[in-house]
Amino acid sequence: KNQVEQSPQSLIILEGKNCTLQCNYTVSPFSNLRWYKQDTGRGPVSLTIMTFSENTKSNGRYTATLDADTKQSSLHITASQLSDSASYICVVSAAWGNNRLAFGKGNQVVVIP
């Protein structure tokens, strides 16, 4: 079973609307959780990184939340733009290092005009 589960697998939203992506994880011990954006044909780009003590972190129109007790995170996209169409990947790092990252399969977001 994957240690990082994301939902929904895919969604289509209208330009200007908001959406929320979910990430549940079982990785333990926990060091940090990251959200990446991956455009088609490109490598992932870091959006946010949150440690155990952080509940929320924003990067422009992207806001990530973390509940380390329930092992859940969300990524909220506000006032979506066409350029937000991408895969959003949740990545969880265990305490023992960067070479033991658990990747979710991604949320595929399509923004339509």
Next chain:
Amino acid sequence: GAGVSQSPSNKVTEKGKDVELRCDPISGHTALYWYRQSLGQGLEFLIYFQGNSAPDKSGLPSDRFSAERTGGSVSTLTIQRTQQEDSAVYLCASSLAGAPKLFFGSGTQLSVL
């Protein structure tokens, strides 16, 4: 360069041939990672280099896969006797030592016919 550079961007090869994929990390980044991304799957860790330490090869799927990093900079991932199941995007990332933020290249799309 300003970012992680990978070449070639696309590679089509015949089953049984050997391929070499190249990664130029960001200057000054001592940590370098190789991942494989198959369609609809999360990133799969392959190998990790950190400075002069012995690489973590625990993610390599078989002995047909190998990687080296010369002079602490450029890395080459070699796949011998390619199989159709090797078809995937191979992503390289680099980071500062101990830093959680990874910087990814655009990947090499490998297609084995």
